[in-house]
Amino acid sequence: MRGEAVTHTSETIGEEVRERLGEMTPSERRVARTLLATYPTAGLESLPHLADGAGVTGPTVLRFVRKIGFEGYPDFQRSLREEVQARTESLSSLYRTRGATQDDEVLRRSQQAFMRALDATLTSSSLEDELAHVVALLCDRKRRLWFVGGRFSQLAATYLCLQLRMLRPGCAMVGEEPERRVLDSMELSRRDVLCLFDYRRYQQDTIAAGTIAAERGAVLIVFTDPWLSPVVESARHVLISHADSASPFDSMLGAFALTELIAAKVVVALGDQGRTRVAQLETVHGRLRDGLATVVDPAGGVQAG
Numbered sequence: 553m554r555g556e557a558v559t560h561t562s563e564t565i566g567e568e569v570r571e572r573l574g575e576m577t578p579s580e581r582r583v584a585r586t587l588l589a590t591y592p593t594a595g596l597e598s599l600p601h602l603a604d605g606a607g608v609t610g611p612t613v614l615r616f617v618r619k620i621g622f623e624g625y626p627d628f629q630r631s632l633r634e635e636v637q638a639r640t641e642s643l644s645s646l647y648r649t650r651g652a653t654q655d656d657e658v659l660r661r662s663q664q665a666f667m668r669a670l671d672a673t674l675t676s677s678s679l680e681d682e683l684a685h686v687v688a689l690l691c692d693r694k695r696r697l698w699f700v701g702g703r704f705s706q707l708a709a710t711y712l713c714l715q716l717r718m719l720r721p722g723c724a725m726v727g728e729e730p731e732r733r734v735l736d737s738m739e740l741s742r743r744d745v746l747c748l749f750d751y752r753r754y755q756q757d758t759i760a761a762g763t764i765a766a767e768r769g770a771v772l773i774v775f776t777d778p779w780l781s782p783v784v785e786s787a788r789h790v791l792i793s794h795a796d797s798a799s800p801f802d803s804m805l806g807a808f809a810l811t812e813l814i815a816a817k818v819v820v821a822l823g824d825q826g827r828t829r830v831a832q833l834e835t836v837h838g839r840l841r842d843g844l845a846t847v848v849d850p851a852g853g854v855q856a857g
Contacts, residue, residue: 567792569584570790571676571678576619577615583602584616586602587602596629639779658798669803670805672806673792673809686791689771690818691821693720693721698723698724698744699749702750704804705775705804708807710725713725715811720818720829736761737760740764746765747775748775750762750775751804751807752802754781754782762787765786771789772789773788774791777794794806
């Protein structure tokens with residue numbers, strides 16, 4: 553039985569539940585979906601409350617928690633409370649636990665942390681199925697694609713946007729300022745897709761952008777960590793990356809690995825369409841370079857273009 557699972561593995565209860573949905577009975581899946589819909593809050597309620605919310609009996613909830621590796625409901629809730637503590641852990645707290653690394657250990661510990669993060673991110677049994685749906689959406693040229701992230705994760709959102717803009721039209725960033733985020737989110741409609749990146753110490757204006765987009769009918773794809781951003785309640789698809797690090801700062805390596813993986817799959821899925829788009833862009837870039845060369849005279853004068 554799992555019991556101390558949060559201490560001994562980087563996989564959270566939310567990840568475990570997602571990975572084992574296929575093994576569950578229909579009634580157990582109702583418990584799983586109720587838990588994931590308002591994760592982790594639903595699991596912190598009493599057993600009868602969770603059972604009522606899922607429309608099942610108490611014994612069904614007990615079978616569910618045992619199926620994901622716990623001896624009983626108290627063990628399940630104890631691990632979930634540990635997750636909540638990790639989910640809200642401050643940078644100062646992480647500095648105390650991770651900042652004690654000696655300089656000569658940084659390389660080794662970083663290598664170990666990065667390998668754990670990549671392995672956990674890319675070996676999830678549910679990843680391939682989620683990627684298939686996500687890539688199909690991102691390749692649909694009838695849909696506009698939007699991208700948004702938080703203070704650090706905006707970098708990953710921008711990176712994915714730049715990669716996909718090379719392969720297809722209709723890609724745009726949601727603005728970084730909170731007011732702009734609201735306005736841009738109001739532009740989204742049923743034919744749009746929003747790729748949202750949000751990680752531990754979740755950013756409220758990013759969450760708001762995703763919530764508004766989903767309410768307007770857009771498809772919301774959430775990139776988040778094992779503790780799950782609150783915005784997953786509105787998501788159609790969720791892609792989880794791990795953030796193991798040898799420093800107080802959670803690593804974005806897993807998030808960037810997912811963007812690279814998605815770009816590679818989009819290349820394959822688009823085939824000649826993507827190849828034609830890249831060739832056209834290279835032609836335009838070449839014309840721009842040639843144009844600049846005719847405007848600026850290497851001898852020091854300026855030509856008439």
